Amino acid sequence: MQRYGMTIPFDGLPLHAQREAIVELADRGYTDVWSSEADGADAFTPLALASVWAPTLRLGNAIVPAYTRGPATLAQCVASLADAAPGRVAIGIGSSSNVIVERWNDIPFEEPYKRVRDVVRFLRTALTGEKVKQAYDTFEVKGFKLGRVPEEQPKIMIAALREGMLRLAGREGDGAIINWLSADDVRQVAPIVHAEGEGKEVVARIFVAPTTDADTVRAMGRYAIAAYLNVPVYAAFHEWVGRGEVLAPMWDAWKAGDRKAALEAIPDEVVDQLIVHGSPEECREHIGRYVENGVTCPALAVLPFGLDPVQAARDLAPDQ
Template sequence: MTVPLSGVPLADHAAVYGALDQAGFTDVWSSEVAGADAFTPLALAAIWQPGLRLGTAVVPVFTRGPGLLAMSAAALAETAPGRFALGIGASSPVVVGDWNAVPFTEPFRRTRDMLRFLRAALAGETVDQTFDTFAVRRFSLERPPAVPPAIVLAALRPGMLRLAGAEADGVILNWLAAGDVPRALAEVGERRPGFEVVARIFVCPTEDATYARTLGRRLITSYLTVPAYAAFHRWLGRDEVLGPMWKAWADGDRRGALAAVPDEVVDALVLHGSPERVREQVRRYADAGVDVPVLALLPTPELTAGGAEALADLIARLGPHAGEGR
């Protein structure tokens, strides 16, 4: 599950983590955009529910210096030895440049360089090297983790997917349909032992299809108009079906862009229906080669009306233990 959950204060997540564990969820993965940072929700989970595996999906490679990112990852790896995976990615010009005042330049090289730096630093090495996009002078962690975390790479198109396959311990996929997974993994190449495929999957578990599709369209027009995601979906073959949305958005016609997103695209990228139906759709990702399907839970009318009790029931119905009488 993606954490923290929307609408639940971070201080109240002890109950959320407990419910996730009881329902059979194995992992919690954090994101970092403009809400909580990626590390704090996982540090709390490490203490409150020590059986859960932890992951970041993702930490941008631009918004922290190399040393600070290594320190944050090492601290969490020390707190949860053997249970933490560090997911890194390029992020976007808005997050990096507009919100964090850092130039978003050469994202592929910066990601590659940060991956190589982190690999060495988290292994306890002293790093004294000039990379293509930054230089580090004699940095070594005072407290290198006894168990270095796996480093997984967020990737969309062939270059980054190949980098993940060649140098990372796994890949994180995002904003793709189950049917798109084989194409992405073909670029990753032969998977080494222990290499994991993680995918964030947006789910809106409600049978109110109109509500789910309306929300899905808003998300799609917000995300898939970002140049990197637009290029990704062109590469996946959606130029014809999403072309009208991209044109309307470029023309400043936001309503037209929303209206131009076909139902079939929404249904493929934002899973909706009963919790049981959503679970069935998530299994398609696993069948396609995803090792760790990470749900990103969207608000629903039922959650808004039912509060904490409805959330606990939904987690139980979505989890792997659903139907086992737990």
């Protein structure tokens, strides 16, 4: 079955007012809803609501940071969601970024590969109800035993950018969650995951603006791209996929403190590669290229570019 997801919650609506919109996603052919966690809603509450409102939808996190909850607390959060929606949960664990982890949460952003690996290994054990007494490389758990074990184990996905984490996702995760990349970049990324294990998922968080106002998308898209691609982990990823030369002027201006010049240095072609826009039909065709290149579940994220996100979800629905 081809999966097709939408990011929730929708911008502009309080959580308690989103029931009809989420039910409509299921009615229009969406198979998944995916949450994120940065400075808005947490990664679990929107999915808990959706688990009751739309019981056919799979519930995924894209992503939960590996640092910002202690291991035992994270296991409880994951187990509670999996217990509420048996067989419908895919937990995405990732390193997040130095901005969210260090600057916002005052937690050292150290050894991200090892931290993600250790959290995934801990969850694999803890979610079965086995008592955990283990010194991992990045933390130690001294005798935690989960008191509420889910009937069905959730999938555990790993957010991955470059080769090391992609291999980890294929080897120890149920697949990878990828982000801020073009459809063509998927050809470089997906095979690394699949080489580590058959049947692994590749979920892509795809930023979408279904509008033919290309000037607005490019102008506003530059702000979104600058906000992410100047974060070290994303900058390194885009160098790895071969976008270093075209993005170097933006990185140089940003490091010099000239934000205006940094925005102006982002070429239209980069915006068009990383943000899906155009008519709904053009957007669906572009999303289809991600799938053709190896994405098993597009997880769409409607950008707040003056669009009604609920109408955008209707326009992008797979049943159109």
